[in-house]
Amino acid sequence: MKQATFDPTNIICGAFFILVGAVFAWQSLEVELGSWLRIGPGGMPLALSLLLILLGLIILLAALREVGEPVGAIAWRGIVFITLAPIIFGFTVRGLGFVGAVFITALFASFASLRMTPLRALLLSAALAAFSTAVFSYGLGLPFERIGPWLR
Template sequence: MTRVVPGIRLRITTQLKDLIELYRHRARSDTDAQAGTTMKSVSFDATEAICGAIFICLGIFFAWQSYDLELGTAFRMGPGYFPLVLSLILVLLGGVILLRAGKIAGEPMGSIAWRGIFFILPAPIFFGFTVRGLGFVPALFLSALIASFASHKMKPMMAVLLSAAITVFSVLVFNYGLGLPFQRFGPWLNF
């Protein structure tokens, strides 16, 4: 003998209706997705395509120019070997960028990071203009200090410590490790 309690039966019926409605909603969503209405659209990014094409053209141009120099072999590299390898890497990178130009549309890009542009761009330019006059150590320290302020999270003391660490590491590697002859301090400083 089965005993039916009206409150429980009503609750089970309501839950069944909810499950059926959920199933129907999912079935509609799946059909819409298969029809392409809710799928992400595939778009063509012209900026990336142009960038990839420029990389490929520059790589081909410099590879062609490197053939005027002696290539040598992998064990005895000539003056044209390294530019040729870099040119081929540039062509490969351009091809990857060009392939990524046709991509699935994602989230839109955020605003331009003006702070990063303002601090990162002048740092190597400053280094290039001051390395002969100031010398390697001060030019690198100041360039790293300028670039470190591109981040909102960088505190002044941390920026100084980071710049000092980069400078010490670079002097150890390039001057002592590799034995590259360069002036640590230039003629603008009377040391």
């Protein structure tokens, strides 16, 4: 296998910081920059963005002369199910209510792992929903509707 003569991870890393710096710089130009003596809301963000771009460049340039490992495996399945779980909670907590939202969130997150069987996932989610409702809703009296309007 041919050894790469650059560090792919750090090239992505440098590029990422440059990109983020550029986006933030563009955002900070939308508000007033102010002057040295009376710094505006955009002054500090712009300075930091430019610094971030500079650091990104340093990382990028250094990466071109180093040898490094590739990025490695990526947990695609995990990304989909895990990061969507809180979003699903957000979408359902008002409609389904607390019980339903906890159940669906846990169920969805369960599918992130290949080791989880559907039956176990259902049981786990139901138990979690019951436990959370008992503790947070009945026990601590959190002000969330247990059963939301979608189910009424």
